[in-house]
Amino acid sequence: MAPAVWIARLIGPVFVAIGLGIVLNRGFYAAAVGEGVRSPVLIYLAGIASLVAGLAILNAHRTWTADWRAIVTILGWLLVIGGVLRIVLPRITTSIATTLYSGTVAIAIVGVIVFVVGAYLSFEGYRAK
Numbered sequence: 856m857a858p859a860v861w862i863a864r865l866i867g868p869v870f871v872a873i874g875l876g877i878v879l880n881r882g883f884y885a886a887a888v889g890e891g892v893r894s895p896v897l898i899y900l901a902g903i904a905s906l907v908a909g910l911a912i913l914n915a916h917r918t919w920t921a922d923w924r925a926i927v928t929i930l931g932w933l934l935v936i937g938g939v940l941r942i943v944l945p946r947i948t949t950s951i952a953t954t955l956y957s958g959t960v961a962i963a964i965v966g967v968i969v970f971v972v973g974a975y976l977s978f979e980g981y982r983a984k
Contacts, residue, residue, distance in 0.1 A: 859924040863927060864980035868973065869973065870972055874969035874971070877962060888956040892952045906942065
């Protein structure tokens with residue numbers, strides 16, 4: 856199985872569940888993000904987890920193609936960048952997260968985006984032969 860397919864089969868359903876959870880429980884996730892950005896330990900641990908996950912994706916698959924597999928590469932790079940920012944610039948991370956996730960409407964938009972990306976990756980991953 857190609858690495859992009861394996862990653863899509865892993866990340867796709869996880870993103871679907873996260874996106875659905877966010878959309879159905881906007882207030883809960885807005886509160887969780889609000890608490891999370893006030894915890895230096897959570898920001899640091901999230902940075903490490905994000906950096907490791909992103910590097911794992913890029914080590915397995917870092918191909919730029921003109922199809923759905925580019926999304927896997929982009930996600931890998933976004934995770935790496937997000938992880939480095941959380942570790943190196945935690946205060947900026949806090950202000951960005953506070954601005955982006957300050958209301959339930961913004962969190963709902965994020966939830967829909969995560970759900971759609973997850974559904975598409977799931978479709979492509981499980982469609983592949």
